[in-house]
Amino acid sequence: TQLLEQSPQFLSIQEGExxxxxxNSSSVFSSLQWYRQEPGEGPVLLVTVVTGGEVKKLKRLTFxxxxxxxxxxxxxxxxxxxxxxxYLCAGANAGGTSYGKLTFGQGTILxxxx
Amino acid sequence: DAGIxxxxxxxxxxxxxxxxxxxxxxxxxxxxxWYRQDPGHGLRLIHYSYGVxxxxxxxxxxxxxxxxxxTEDFLLTLESATSSQTSVYFCAIxxxxxLTYEQYFGPGTRxxxx
Numbered sequence: 401t402q403l404l405e406q407s408p409q410f411l412s413i414q415e416g417e418x419x420x421x422x423x424n425s426s427s428v429f430s431s432l433q434w435y436r437q438e439p440g441e442g443p444v445l446l447v448t449v450v451t452g453g454e455v456k457k458l459k460r461l462t463f464x465x466x467x468x469x470x471x472x473x474x475x476x477x478x479x480x481x482x483x484x485x486x487y488l489c490a491g492a493n494a495g496g497t498s499y500g501k502l503t504f505g506q507g508t509i510l511x512x513x514x
Numbered sequence: 515d516a517g518i519x520x521x522x523x524x525x526x527x528x529x530x531x532x533x534x535x536x537x538x539x540x541x542x543x544x545x546x547x548w549y550r551q552d553p554g555h556g557l558r559l560i561h562y563s564y565g566v567x568x569x570x571x572x573x574x575x576x577x578x579x580x581x582x583x584x585t586e587d588f589l590l591t592l593e594s595a596t597s598s599q600t601s602v603y604f605c606a607i608x609x610x611x612x613l614t615y616e617q618y619f620g621p622g623t624r625x626x627x628x
Binding site: 406430431433435440441442443444445448450488490492499500501502504505506507 | 545547554555556557558559562564570572604608610611613614615616617618619620621622
């Protein structure tokens with residue numbers, strides 16, 4: 401069974417601060433996806449990283465996939481109240497018979513105070 | 515927007531009654547998934563489908579059944595609802611890219627079993 405450990409579970413910061421969320425596993429994934437979810441809504445896909453060592457930027461958000469494709473991080477620069485939400489990482493299984501299933505981390509609840 | 519709708523969006527039911535949740539997609543995706551989301555547990559896979567009439571169990575399938583008689587509809591049935599099945603239920607579809615796959619989620623159904 402593949403597991404993804406996401407940390408921290410909770411993050412409460414002031415507007416303008418930087419933060420990093422981590423997703424770690426002992427398993428190799430073919431790709432890793434990051435989602436953001438707001439209350440009462442479904443998770444929304446932010447980015448997919450596929451290649452080991454890959455770095456993707458989405459405005460103030462920087463996503464990195466570890467060289468061995470076992471871990472990933474999300475860094476937010478100068479956080480804003482609009483960044484508040486639940487952030488989820490999910491690993492796509494590397495096996496050919498995975499049926500497209502994802503392994504999800506537990507999530508990080510981010511609160512950015514004005 | 516992946517063209518996914520879920521119905522109902524909210525439901526309150528009594529213990530012991532059967533409940534059916536519907537997921538409808540408009541883009542002819544082959545793979546569909548049902549998850550439940552609970553505090554501290556992230557998203558857990560209940561059942562998934564890899565084609566019409568082709569379904570399989572996820573990690574938390576006890577007490578749930580599914581059916582897929584048409585590509586566009588994936589139904590989740592709680593055969594005899596229990597209070598432990600109070601949760602938010604999400605449906606998802608899978609898209610296939612060149613190197614990997616991604617999942618996109620519906621808006622969710624909040625189910626309360628009293």
